[in-house]
Amino acid sequence: MKISLNWLKAFAPSLVLTESEIAARLTSLGFEVENIQHLGGRFHNVVVGKVLACQKHPNADRLSVCTVDVGQSEALQIVCGAPNVAAGQFVPVALVGAELHRYSGETLTIKKSKIRGVESMGMICAEDELGLSDNHDGIMVLGTEADSFAVGAPLDTYVPRDTVFDLAITPNRPDALSHLGIARELVGVTGVALPSYHALPFVQSSSRIQLEDTAACPHYAAVLIEGVKIAPSPLWLQNRLKAIGLRPINNVVDITNYVLHSVGQPLHAFDLDQLLEQRIRVRTDICGEFVTLDGKTRLIEPGMIMICDAQRPVAIGGIMGGLHSEISDRTTNVLLESAYFNPSQIRRASKKLGLSTDASYRFERGVDWGNIRGAAAMATAMILELAGGRVIETTENVAQERQRIHVSLSPRRVNSFLGASLEPSRMVSILVGLGFEKIEQTPEQISFAVPSWRVDVSAEVDLIEEIARVYGYDNFAPAEKMNAAYPVGRADKAHFNDRLRRFMIGMGFKEILTNPLLSLSEAQVFSERVVRTLNPISEDMAALRPSLMPSLLKVVAHNHNLSNFDLRLFEVARVFELASPDEPTLVSGYREREMLGIAITGRRAPRSWAHANQPADFFDLKGAVEELLDGLHLLEKSKFIPYTHNKLHLEIDATRNTSLGRIFAGVLQIVPKEWLMRYDIDKPVFLAELDVEVLRNFAEFDYEYHAPAKFPAVTRDLAFYVPIDVASADMVDEIIQVHPSIEQVQVFDVYEPVSSAGRSTSAVASRRSLAFSLRLVSHERTFTEDEISALLTKVIERIQSKYGAELRQA
Numbered sequence: 001m002k003i004s005l006n007w008l009k010a011f012a013p014s015l016v017l018t019e020s021e022i023a024a025r026l027t028s029l030g031f032e033v034e035n036i037q038h039l040g041g042r043f044h045n046v047v048v049g050k051v052l053a054c055q056k057h058p059n060a061d062r063l064s065v066c067t068v069d070v071g072q073s074e075a076l077q078i079v080c081g082a083p084n085v086a087a088g089q090f091v092p093v094a095l096v097g098a099e100l101h102r103y104s105g106e107t108l109t110i111k112k113s114k115i116r117g118v119e120s121m122g123m124i125c126a127e128d129e130l131g132l133s134d135n136h137d138g139i140m141v142l143g144t145e146a147d148s149f150a151v152g153a154p155l156d157t158y159v160p161r162d163t164v165f166d167l168a169i170t171p172n173r174p175d176a177l178s179h180l181g182i183a184r185e186l187v188g189v190t191g192v193a194l195p196s197y198h199a200l201p202f203v204q205s206s207s208r209i210q211l212e213d214t215a216a217c218p219h220y221a222a223v224l225i226e227g228v229k230i231a232p233s234p235l236w237l238q239n240r241l242k243a244i245g246l247r248p249i250n251n252v253v254d255i256t257n258y259v260l261h262s263v264g265q266p267l268h269a270f271d272l273d274q275l276l277e278q279r280i281r282v283r284t285d286i287c288g289e290f291v292t293l294d295g296k297t298r299l300i301e302p303g304m305i306m307i308c309d310a311q312r313p314v315a316i317g318g319i320m321g322g323l324h325s326e327i328s329d330r331t332t333n334v335l336l337e338s339a340y341f342n343p344s345q346i347r348r349a350s351k352k353l354g355l356s357t358d359a360s361y362r363f364e365r366g367v368d369w370g371n372i373r374g375a376a377a378m379a380t381a382m383i384l385e386l387a388g389g390r391v392i393e394t395t396e397n398v399a400q401e402r403q404r405i406h407v408s409l410s411p412r413r414v415n416s417f418l419g420a421s422l423e424p425s426r427m428v429s430i431l432v433g434l435g436f437e438k439i440e441q442t443p444e445q446i447s448f449a450v451p452s453w454r455v456d457v458s459a460e461v462d463l464i465e466e467i468a469r470v471y472g473y474d475n476f477a478p479a480e481k482m483n484a485a486y487p488v489g490r491a492d493k494a495h496f497n498d499r500l501r502r503f504m505i506g507m508g509f510k511e512i513l514t515n516p517l518l519s520l521s522e523a524q525v526f527s528e529r530v531v532r533t534l535n536p537i538s539e540d541m542a543a544l545r546p547s548l549m550p551s552l553l554k555v556v557a558h559n560h561n562l563s564n565f566d567l568r569l570f571e572v573a574r575v576f577e578l579a580s581p582d583e584p585t586l587v588s589g590y591r592e593r594e595m596l597g598i599a600i601t602g603r604r605a606p607r608s609w610a611h612a613n614q615p616a617d618f619f620d621l622k623g624a625v626e627e628l629l630d631g632l633h634l635l636e637k638s639k640f641i642p643y644t645h646n647k648l649h650l651e652i653d654a655t656r657n658t659s660l661g662r663i664f665a666g667v668l669q670i671v672p673k674e675w676l677m678r679y680d681i682d683k684p685v686f687l688a689e690l691d692v693e694v695l696r697n698f699a700e701f702d703y704e705y706h707a708p709a710k711f712p713a714v715t716r717d718l719a720f721y722v723p724i725d726v727a728s729a730d731m732v733d734e735i736i737q738v739h740p741s742i743e744q745v746q747v748f749d750v751y752e753p754v755s756s757a758g759r760s761t762s763a764v765a766s767r768r769s770l771a772f773s774l775r776l777v778s779h780e781r782t783f784t785e786d787e788i789s790a791l792l793t794k795v796i797e798r799i800q801s802k803y804g805a806e807l808r809q810a
Contacts, residue, residue, distance in 0.1 A: 002244040003182050005163040007262070011183035014191045019163050022186070026167065029185050030469055031176060035166040039132055039243055045098035045110075046125065046155045047071065048142065051089045054080075059116040066124065068093055071152015079120040084138035090149040092125045092140055092159075103128040132159065133242050142235060158235060162243050174365035175453040178264030188433035195262070197381035202373055205395040213284040214399035216305045216342045217317065220282060221372055221396035223336040223380050224272060228252060228389035230329050237386070252327050252334060255382045257358075264453070265338060265367055265375030266359035268307075268315060272333035274325040277310035280335070284345070286313055292320045292355070304349040305341055318346040318363040319355055334383070338376035340369050348535050369402050370452025404449045406439060409463045411446065417464050420476055430470045431463060496696045497572055500596060503631050504570045507624055509598070512571050514551035517541035522550055525678070529578035531590060544576035548597030549687050553671070556601055557679040565683060566602030568624075572692060573597070596666075596695070598624065598688040618646075618670050621686040625650070625668060633700035638665070639729060646670040650690065652698050663698075666690030711782045716792060719749070719771040719808035726803050728770050734802055735772065738795050741783075744775040769808050 005022075009015055017025060023033040049070040057063035057079065064085055069075045070093050078093070085091075094100055100108040110123050127135040142149055142158060149158065167182070175181045183192050202221055209220050232238075233254040241248050241257060248254050256267040272278055286306040289297050290313050298316065300306060305317030314325040318341035327334065347364035350356050373396070380391060409431075411424040428438055428446060435451035450457045457463065468476075501511060520542040523530040527546030536542040545551060548571055559567055572594065579591040586592065600621050605611040622640070629635040637653040639662065647669040651662040671685040722731070732745045749771035776783060776791065799805045 001167050001169050001177055003165045003167060003179060004240060004243040005165070006160065007179050007240055007243070008183055008186075011180050011192055011194075011262075012187045013193050014187055015183075017186070023165065025186060026165070026182070028469075028472055028474070030170065030173070031182070031185070032168040033165055034168050037164045037166070039162045039164060040130070040156070040159045042101050042131065042161075043092075043098075043155045043159075045095045046100070046130070047093055047095065048149050048151055048153045048155060048158065049076075049091050049093035049124070050149075050151050051085065051087050051091060051124075054085055054087050057116060057118060059118070063116065065118055068122075068124065069151050070095065070122075071150075076121040077119060078122050078124055079115040079118055080124045080139065082124065082126065082139040084141065085124060088144050089139075090142040090144065090151075092130060092142065092155045094123045094125050094129075096122055098122075100125070100129050101131045103131050103134050127242065130155075130159070133245065133247075135242075135247060143232075159239060162239075164243055171365055172456040174362055174367065174455060175264065177362050177365070178261060180263045181453070184435060189435045190433065195378055195381075197378050200373065200377045200380060200391070200394040202394045202396040204398065206397055208279050208393070208395045209397040210279070210281045211397050211399055212282060213305070216284050216345050217282040217339055218342075218399040218402075219369065219372055219396070220280065220337070220339040221376050222280060222394075223338075223376050223391060224278075224333070224393040224395075225336065225380065225383055225389045226272075226333045226392050228332060228334055228383060228387040230327065230331050230387065234386065250327060250329075251387045252331070252383060255379050255386065256336075258382070259375055259379045260358060260362070263368075263371060263375055263378065264362060265371050266318070266362055267375060267379055268321050268337040268359075269327050270314060270321070270325045270335040270337065271327055271331045272335045273331075275309040275314060275335060276312065278335070279310055280337075281308040281310070282306075282317065282339075283308050283313075290316065291323045292316065293323055293326055294320070295323060298353050298355065301352065303345065304352075305345055307337070316349065316353070316355075317341050319350055319353070319360045320357055334389070336376060336379055336383070338372050338379075340367060340372055351535050351537060354538075366455035368453035368455075370404075402452070404437075404452060405458065406447055406449055407457065407460060407463055409446045409448065409460055410444065412444075413460065414464050414467060417461075418468055418476060420471075422467070422471065426471075427467050430467050434466060434470065436463075436466075496699070497594075497692070500572060500628075500692065500695070501570075503628050504596075504598075507568075507627060509568045509570045509624075512552075512555050512569050514548075514555065514571060514573070515541075516545050516551075516573065516576070518543060518545050518550055522678075525675070526550060527577055529591075531576045531578055546577045547575055548573060548595050548689055549671075549675075552597050552599040552687060553675065553679045553681065553685065556599055556685055557681050560681055560683070566606065567599060569597075569599040571597045594692040596688075596690045596692050598690075599685060600624070601683055601685040615684070616686065617684075618668070618686050621668055621688055622648070625688055625690070632695060634695065634698060637698065639733075640668070642727070643667070646672070652694060654698060663694055664691070665694040707779075709777045709779050711778055711780075713743070714776040714783050714788060716774050716776065716788065717748070717771060718774065718792065718795065719751075719769055720799055720803075720805040721767045721769050721808055722799075722803050722805045724752075724766055724768050726805075731770065731799065731803065732772070734798060735774065735795055738798055739791055741776050741778055741791065742774055742795075743777045746773045747771070748773050771808075 019036060023036060026033055047070050049068040051066050052069055052075055053067040055065050057065050062081060064080050066078050066080050066085060067075045068078050094110045096110055096112050098110040102108060113120050124139045126138065127133045127140045169176050209222055211217055211220060230250050230252060233248050233251045237254055237258060238248040241254060244261060246257055252269050256269055260266050283306050285302055286300050287302055288300055290300050291297050306313045307315040307317050315321040341363050343364050343366050346360055350360040350364060411427060414427060415421055431448055432438060437449040439447040439449055519540045523543035523546055526549055530546055531544040533542055533544060551571065552569060555569060556567060574592055574594050577591045579585045579589055600616050602616060604614045604616045604620055626635060629638050634652060639651050641649040641651055643649045647667060649664060650666045652665045654663045666689055668688040671687055728747045735745045736742055747770060751769035796807055
């Protein structure tokens with residue numbers, strides 16, 4: 001939110017802090033200052049000019065040759081390309097030699113020049129050329145009324161210097177979404193100067209205003225004004241709005257925007273003559289299409305708050321008005337709306353319509369319900385002053401008057417919470433300065449009435465937070481003595497995720513953190529049991545992720561766009577799916593799992609003279625998973641099951657711990673081309689997703705010492721022809737089970753015979769050769785050749801019997 005310093009000082013005339021001090025104070029109060037921008041005040045050789053004549057350029061259809069009086073002995077000839085330039089206008093003129101600081105940050109020096117053969121002695125400026133805003137639709141017109149401006153006067157006289165603070169306001173502080181709210185924070189309620197206006201005598205009426213859903217709109221006030229004259233706003237009002245990035249429209253509309261940003265109450269002005277029977281109905285049962293002020297057709301659903309006349313909708317309550325009831329140049333009679341709308345209903349409608357406005361931004365957080373009448377009175381006084389007319393009716397419909405809530409505060413508990421020794425009088429002073437009213441005080445507790453604008457305060461802890469915030473967290477002295485308890489040891493199961501991360505980082509992977517929300521269409525690619533979010537912020541956040549794979553692919557795509565192609569990434573996070581009806585889950589109907597996602601793409605090793613420039617492949621991913629499993633003492637219990645030609649399933653043998661047999665623990669895969677195309681990735685990516693809960697349950701962290709064998713190990717090789725569908729991992733498991741002396745078995749060769757034409761021959765088309773290296777170790781004695789031969793014979797017979805294998809002879 002943008003705050004103008006000039007505007008702020010109108011509410012806080014006693015504010016004497018410098019710009020940097022204001023920024024520091026706001027930050028300490030909890031309002032982060034994201035940017036500070038200086039407007040105006042840097043005009044050199046820029047004066048007020050009056051356009052005396054304007055003719056078409058002889059050599060260019062879109063240019064005009066203007067005669068401009070700038071207070072010198074002779075008028076200047078200036079070539080202008082703006083479509084809105086006309087005789088009689090007072091405009092800012094940059095004279096030859098002027099130096100302009102544009103809104104974009106560029107500096108422009110004005111020189112005498114010829115444009116299409118016509119001499120130009122300066123430039124009539126647009127707002128962006130003066131650094132006032134990003135508006136370049138046309139030249140800046142100061143006004144057209146005679147004697148309103150002094151020709152030749154410095155532009156600084158009419159466009160004063162201003163400083164704009166761009167603040168980040170947290171969602172729980174809607175009271176700070178206005179200049180009044182920030183003024184209260186900086187100088188307190190007693191230092192605030194409120195605009196002067198007379199209160200209006202609102203009369204309860206259900207005939208002029210009909211509330212058909214009092215939960216959606218419990219309070220609606222309307223002021224009827226006749227005889228207004230629609231015209232441009234005065235320069236001071238335009239400057240205020242432009243400073244915070246708003247474009248002036250006309251006096252009545254500008255006043256509603258001014259009040260919104262002044263005191264935080266959104267208003268809306270209707271053309272009274274466009275309302276059938278000139279009455280208001282607030283409804284939530286409308287279904288159909290509605291054209292809003294921006295000319296777009298919106299689909300209205302039941303539950304959305306609609307402001308209607310006797311027959312038809314005229315505005316989406318709290319969000320945007322309708323096109324056919326807007327204030328136009330022909331408007332003479334106005335109905336001014338000031339209301340309170342249910343925040344949750346405004347938020348739901350805003351998100352569903354994809355329409356966020358300054359009004360909805362405030363209504364969905366909660367506006368000051370005690371200032372509905374005051375804001376209407378302030379706007380009415382301004383309309384009568386700037387647009388003329390007279391008030392013919394002030395009416396309202398209030399379903400139920402709200403009362404301020406009372407909250408009790410214990411001074412002892414405040415000091416206990418904050419570790420401080422503040423006096424109760426200091427606590428009272430802080431809270432009263434923020435607008436809280438002291439109701440009753442005893443030595444044990446103090447009772448306060450919460451101001452209507454503080455919708456975020458409802459409990460004692462909220463008051464304690466206010467005291468700490470205003471007193472200043474930096475002012476709390478650190479404790480001289482500190483007691484800290486450190487754990488005696490770190491249980492590996494309890495800190496399993498930390499161990500997991502250390503393993504992955506040790507293997508050269510980088511951890512990422514991603515958003516668990518994604519679009520519905522994207523989620524449905526990875527699961528059929530997608531969990532949808534209620535009232536999503538946007539279509540890109542309409543579902544919870546069922547897998548970590550889309551998150552990993554997004555990060556890969558982002559890095560590829562930045563020419564960072566060599567990636568080894570991991571993430572430990574939760575995924576969400578709908579549960580099957582009979583599946584026991586913590587939350588009925590929903591399945592939540594913690595997963596480890598791994599991604600590899602690019603080169604196998606960093607570019608270096610010491611490494612071959614080889615791309616990573618699927619076996620790099622499988623090797624990383626195997627190394628992780630080995631570190632968790634799970635490798636021997638793990639088995640990779642081919643699922644498709646580009647995917648493996650990981651299963652873990654749970655028979656030692658349970659009676660469940662093998663448990664599915666994850667998947668490893670080559671990312672399909674259609675997924676890569678979806679994320680605009682043009683290089684191979686390899687992904688794994690492992691169930692952290694399964695890994696945690698079956699990982700072993702107790703180390704057992706085994707003395708190395710005193711006798712030499714023996715290595716022997718065996719090669720078999722086996723059917724092509726026999727998995728080498730199954731054969732390795734089978735060989736190890738033959739005898740305890742077989743310590744290790746590794747596949748070191750795979751051979752598929754082919755014909756001279758490069759194709760498998762028919763005789764061996766269904767077979768392949770697998771060669772194994774066996775490491776034999778005895779802790780009792782040195783193996784004899786007879787013992788080795790007998791052991792190998794057992795292995796051969798077992799493999800031949802189990803798989804129909806044929807020993808391959810050398």
